[in-house]
Structures are given as C-alpha cells and as structure tokens.
Amino acid sequence: MATRLDGRQLAAEIEARLSRTIAERLERVGRAPGLAVLRVGDDPASGVYVANKEKACARVGIASHGAHLAAATPAAEVLATIRRLNADPAVDGILLQLPLPAGLDEGPLLEAIDPEKDADGLHTLNLGRLLKGEPGPRSCTPAGVMALLARHGIALAGCRAVVVGRSILVGKPMALMLQAADATVSVAHSRTRELAALTRQADLLVVAAGRPEMVGAEHVRPGAVVVDVGIHRRPEGGLCGDVRAAEVEPLASALSPVPGGVGPMTVTMLLVNTVVAWCRRHGLDHDLTDLVV
Numbered sequence: 109m110a111t112r113l114d115g116r117q118l119a120a121e122i123e124a125r126l127s128r129t130i131a132e133r134l135e136r137v138g139r140a141p142g143l144a145v146l147r148v149g150d151d152p153a154s155g156v157y158v159a160n161k162e163k164a165c166a167r168v169g170i171a172s173h174g175a176h177l178a179a180a181t182p183a184a185e186v187l188a189t190i191r192r193l194n195a196d197p198a199v200d201g202i203l204l205q206l207p208l209p210a211g212l213d214e215g216p217l218l219e220a221i222d223p224e225k226d227a228d229g230l231h232t233l234n235l236g237r238l239l240k241g242e243p244g245p246r247s248c249t250p251a252g253v254m255a256l257l258a259r260h261g262i263a264l265a266g267c268r269a270v271v272v273g274r275s276i277l278v279g280k281p282m283a284l285m286l287q288a289a290d291a292t293v294s295v296a297h298s299r300t301r302e303l304a305a306l307t308r309q310a311d312l313l314v315v316a317a318g319r320p321e322m323v324g325a326e327h328v329r330p331g332a333v334v335v336d337v338g339i340h341r342r343p344e345g346g347l348c349g350d351v352r353a354a355e356v357e358p359l360a361s362a363l364s365p366v367p368g369g370v371g372p373m374t375v376t377m378l379l380v381n382t383v384v385a386w387c388r389r390h391g392l393d394h395d396l397t398d399l400v401v
C-alpha cells in the first residue's frame with residue numbers, strides 16, 4: 109500500500125504559514141505582495157490553472173494583478189504588458205502562463221520578465237542560478253516535488269532517481285534539483301531506448317512525460333517512490349496523470365495522486381516565490397525554507 113504524497117494537504121499547511129508571514133510583515137512593508145499572472149489566449153486548462161492561482165493568492169493575502177490578453181494579441185503588445193508589469197511597484201512576481209497560442213514564441217517573452225520578478229524561475233538568469241547552486245526563484249513544479257519528498261522524509265542522498273521528461277518547465281530543473289540533493293539522476297525522454305529497463309532501476313521515479321498513463325507496473329521497481337507530474341483531461345471526463353495509478357499503487361512505496369498531488373504544490377510554490385520576492389524587495393529576511401518543509 110503506497111504512502112499518498114498528498115499535495116493538497118501540504119499546500120494547505122504551507123499556505124497557512126505564508127498567510128501568517130504576510131500578516132506579520134504587512135505593516136512594515138505597507139502593502140501586500142503582488143502577483144501578476146499574464147494569460148494569453150483561451151486554453152481551457154490554463155483557465156483552470158490561472159483561476160486556481162488567483163484563488164490561492166486571495167487565500168493567503170497576495171494581491172492579484174493578472175491580465176488576460178486575446179489569443180491574437182501581437183507579441184509586441186504582450187511584451188509591452190510585461191514591461192508595464194516589470195515597472196509596476198505593486199508587482200513582486202510575474203508569470204506568463206504557458207502554453208502560449210500558436211505563433212507566439214515564449215522564449216523572448218520569458219526573457220523580458222525582470223529576473224527579480226520571475227515567479228516561475230524560468231528566466232535564463234534564474235535557470236543559470238539553479239545550475240550553479242546559487243539562490244534564486246525555482247521553477248514551481250519541481251520545487252513542489254522537492255517539498256513533497258521532504259515532507260515525507262524521502263532521503264535523496266545516493267538515491268537512484270529517474271526523471272522521465274526533459275522540458276524546461278519540469279524535467280530539466282527537476283534533474284538539477286535532485287542532483288543538488290545528492291541523488292544520482294538519469295533523465296529519460298522520447299528517444300530513450302528500453303525505457304522500462306531504466307525506470308525499473310529507480311528508487312525514485314518522477315514522471316513528467318506529458319503522455320497520459322504512459323507509465324505502468326512494468327516501469328516500476330517494487331518499493332520505489334513514484335511522483336506523477338502529469339495532468340490530463342480524459343475525453344470521458346475526469347483527470348489522469350502520466351502514470352497508471354491503479355497498476356502502480358500496489359507496487360510503489362509512495363505515489364502522488366492526480367489530482368491532489370503535484371498540481372496544488374505548483375500553485376503553492378508560486379505563492380512562495382512571490383512572497384520571497386516581496387520580502388527581498390523590502391529588505392526583510394527572505395529565507396522562507398522553513399515554511400516549506
């Protein structure tokens with residue numbers, strides 16, 4: 109029976125601590141932290157995720173400065189919006205919700221975000237800081253996975269970890285964070301041969317392939333920890349991840365559910381990045397690590 113890596117529960121605990129931290133510091137700073145979630149287009153899943161982010165902001169006392177632009181918005185206008193948010197003194201964190209509509213290149217737009225307001229940790233400078241082990245905002249989903257693993261006391265030093273997926277949003281920063289925690293990390297991807305032979309060696313399997321229910325019992329060593337980063341809407345309704353949970357649950361020592369696992373932690377780590385930026389900008393202690401573990 110696998111331990112449930114419950115992201116909803118941990119997210120709620122961290123949110124409660126964040127809310128207290130904001131309330132304690134509000135008078136000194138004079139204003140609430142501000143987060144701008146910039147959405148372009150009408151991707152339905154993005155609508156759910158942005159709504160969840162804005163509701164979470166309201167729960168903890170972060171002011172939302174979101175903007176929703178039409179799918180046909182020219183890149184120059186998106187850029188102008190980012191520059192306006194960069195200059196807005198009420199905004200501590202900026203996030204450009206991905207994916208963008210076809211025809212918009214995310215690269216230059218992500219690079220236009222002030223690195224000090226990069227609540228997603230996706231700016232080149234902040235990815236470089238992660239690579240070099242320097243402080244800076246970390247990408248929300250892998251940071252949420254690390255918090256879940258820490259909360260459940262999953263030892264990473266010397267752990268054989270396999271990350272399935274190499275996206276800039278999850279797989280690549282995930283591998284770097286696990287390596288920084290002294291795990292031995294392999295990264296599998298669409299060109300990996302004999303995937304199951306590799307994943308069955310893993311003590312920790314993080315699946316961020318973006319392919320519904322791709323990973324099953326044949327991929328998992330009994331006793332392994334399995335983290336399912338995927339989230340997909342089934343045609344018949346309901347959600348599933350990249351892992352066939354019913355098959356894997358009896359084998360794994362721990363498993364993150366979908367929904368209710370990594371997703372809520374993605375949102376919560378965005379709030380953490382925003383509050384850290386707010387504290388930094390106002391010369392307050394901004395090592396909030398104890399909030400997360």
Ligand SMILES: Nc1nc2c(c(=O)[nH]1)N[C@@H](CN(C=O)c1ccc(C(=O)N[C@@H](CCC(=O)O)C(=O)O)cc1)CN2
Pocket residue numbers: 156157158160203204205206207228248249277339347366367368369370371372374375
């Ligand atoms: N700029 C970014 N864009 C996107 C990111 C990101 O980190 N930065 N991540 C992904 C997914 N994502 C964030 O936006 C995200 C995924 C899932 C959830 C979430 O709340 N999941 C719930 C279920 C929600 C539902 O009902 O569908 C759960 O898993 O329990 C929040 C955010 C995309 N783009």
